Amino acid sequence: MNPQERKQQNLATIYQALLELMMHKPMTAISITELCHRARVSRSYFYRHYQNFDQIITAYQTQNMLSYLRRLPRVSQVELADLMTHYFKNTKLEAETYQLLIKNGQLDILLQTFQTVFYLLIKQDRISGHSSRLNEPYYLEYFSGAVINITVNWVKRGFVETPEYLGKMVTQFTLRQ
Numbered sequence: 001m002n003p004q005e006r007k008q009q010n011l012a013t014i015y016q017a018l019l020e021l022m023m024h025k026p027m028t029a030i031s032i033t034e035l036c037h038r039a040r041v042s043r044s045y046f047y048r049h050y051q052n053f054d055q056i057i058t059a060y061q062t063q064n065m066l067s068y069l070r071r072l073p074r075v076s077q078v079e080l081a082d083l084m085t086h087y088f089k090n091t092k093l094e095a096e097t098y099q100l101l102i103k104n105g106q107l108d109i110l111l112q113t114f115q116t117v118f119y120l121l122i123k124q125d126r127i128s129g130h131s132s133r134l135n136e137p138y139y140l141e142y143f144s145g146a147v148i149n150i151t152v153n154w155v156k157r158g159f160v161e162t163p164e165y166l167g168k169m170v171t172q173f174t175l176r177q
Contacts (some may be wrong), residue, residue, distance in 0.1 A: 008063065014039040014046070015060040018053060019100055027053055027104040057106055061113040064094065069117060077128035080174060083121065084147070085167030087114075091151055092163060098155045107148060115144040143174065 001009070017039035021030045030053070036043050050056050068090045072078055091098055101110060121127055122134050133139050147170060154166060161169075 010041065010045075010049075011056070011059055011063065014041060014050075015056055018056055019097060022100045022104055027106075054106070054109060057101065057109050058112065061109055062116060064090075065113045065117040069120070072126075077126055079128055079171075081167045081171040083127060083167075084170045085163050087147070088151070088154070088163035088166045091155070092159055095155065095159065098151070102152055102155060107152065110151070111144055111148045114148055115140055118144060146170075146173070 014035065018027075018030070018035055021027075021035060021038055032043060032046055035053070036046050050059075068086065071090075072086055073082065098110075101107075119140055122140070127134065134143075150166065150170065154161065
């Protein structure tokens with residue numbers, strides 16, 4: 001296993017251990033020693049790679065969103081409705097994770113990782129037929145906040161609507177003048 005694969009495996013292990021602990025108590029009540037014991041890593045490993053639990057969550061969620069990008073259709077540009085449908089499908093696959101992150105007040109991390117990936121898509125001009133508003137100041141923040149808010153409420157309501165429905169809804173809201 002090469003060093004990059006080992007690093008990703010270690011991240012997945014420590015992230016999974018953190019989630020398992022969060023199933024039983026709030027993140028604020030989890031100690032670093034407890035996490036290291038659960039993940040079977042040393043405290044020195046933890047401190048060498050992370051300063052806090054937020055960094056673990058951010059690193060893993062960023063990796064998860066990049067994986068989402070790799071699963072997008074292999075075309076130069078993708079319709080916004082398709083992008084959003086894929087995003088909501090990814091969220092549903094990670095339902096338990098999203099529920100734990102929401103419960104533990106980690107919305108900033110969900111917002112940050114969504115913004116990072118959506119910015120990358122804009123920068124690479126991967127969104128077909130998108131509004132010129134995508135490049136306006138603060139639009140990324142506005143759009144990301146709206147999508148994350150919809151996501152949080154969708155998760156809390158138990159995924160009542162389909163990812164396809166939400167993808168279309170977000171697109172309709174975005175394209176309205």
